[in-house]
Amino acid sequence: MKTATPAMARAINDRLALDLLLAEGPLTAPQLRTLTGLSRPTVSDLLERLQADGLIQVTGEYGEDRRGPNARLYGLVAGRAHVAGVDVRRGSLHVTVADIIGGVAGSATKVAEPDDLASFIAATVAEAAAGRELHTVVLGAPGLVDPRTGLTTDSGLPGWRPDLAAAVREALADRLTVQDLVLENEVNLATVAEHRVGSAAGHEDFALLWLDDGVGAGVVLGGRLRRGVSGGAGEVGFLDSGGVEFCNLMEARFTEGLALEAAADRIVKGVLTLVAVLDPGLVVLGGRTGREGGDELAALVADRLSARSPAPTAVRPTTVEGNAILQGAVLTALDRTRDAIYG
The missing domain is CATH 3.30.420.40 (ATPase, nucleotide binding domain)
Incomplete structure (x- = not known):
């Protein structure tokens, strides 16, 4: 078994500290020692190193309202x-x-x-x-x-x-x-947003059924977004339902002003396919229809699903606020950038 080299250990410790600063905001050196379990010299060295690299900076002092010396607060350089x-x-x-x-x-x-x-x-x-x-x-x-x-x-x-x-x-x-x-x-990208800040947060496995101006699905298994070999994973809009593609069935939600019960009858066709093939345990209804239908639509779909599938599956509406696609794009860009810059 290979052991970590000093350079690798430093890189691991640096990323650990940077991730904590991302999650917690500015921290003092003692707080970093407590959260990481690293020694005083190790934390001192990594703080000096990260400042020299332009990744963190002193953002203030902790304990300004008490007597005695104050501890410096270290935060990420946002720019x-x-x-x-x-x-x-x-x-x-x-x-x-x-x-x-x-x-x-x-x-x-x-x-x-x-x-x-x-x-x-x-x-x-x-x-x-x-x-x-x-x-x-x-x-x-x-x-x-x-x-x-x-x-x-x-x-x-x-x-x-x-x-x-x-x-x-x-x-x-x-x-x-x-x-x-x-x-x-x-x-x-909407699936990434749902996984990070929406109804699927904390779930390793789930499927997002996107019901908007287009119809599709996103799949997360084992905590990872699954795209398929050619990028075609989740293209449920092409499913045939009685000679009509599923995407065309859902377009009627807007053009015909379907009641929630009728919409649920159609939506469950796509949900059932996802559950039968993937058994994700959770299906999130996203897009305009999922957001507007809310808990009521999700409950109607869940009732219809439980009558047709033995696999226990929760059905929830999206809870991502605003533009889920845009948020997923920003989150993905941040992940790639942090990996490149923070190591």
Whole structure:
């Protein structure tokens, strides 16, 4: 069995401290020693090292309201790096820029259907960045994104192209510095948000059924997002139900103004498929329908599911506030940036 080298041990300790500062906010050296179990010299060395690397800084003092010497508070340098999350959909584009600790630093929204989608995205990202360099940009859009090549199937959006990620990267090169850019299926990003800050927080296994202007599913098993070999995992919209694709059944939720009971009758068809194949234990109803239907719709779907499936499965509505796709894009960009910068 290999033992950790001194350099590896330092890297592990540094990341442990950085993750604690992300989760807890500014901490003193004694607090870091208590939370990490590391010795006084080890914590002293890592604080000096992280300050020299520009990753942390003294943000204040602890115990300013009592007599005696105060302990310094150490916090992360928020401006050490910035990221952007992008939600690309028909007729609109939404961008959020965040610093490395997740604070919103800029945003932009455009309503248009451009012929040159890549340039349109690049210009909007640059506007939201407002002169800041971006370490990572994550684009969320409809369509299957091949995890091996980054190429995507036709989403039906105006100006779409299979090499959209590469085209946006090239268009951004003339506007600002970006080190990392990835394209991800939008439902997968909504699934990331649900897993981190929504109804599936704390669950290692679950499926998100996305019910919005498109229909799809995201799958998390063993705590990891599963994309499939070609990016097609969770494409339940193509399911055939009595000669009608499931996505077309759900579109009637909006066009026909279906009552919740009728919507539940249709939704359970997709949920049953996810449960029969994956047995995730939890299905979250996301998108506009899941949010508007709330607990009442989730309960109706759960009742219908329990009558048809022996696998115990909780059904919950989404609890992600705001744009789940955009939040998932920012969270994914932050994960990639922190791994690159924090080690």
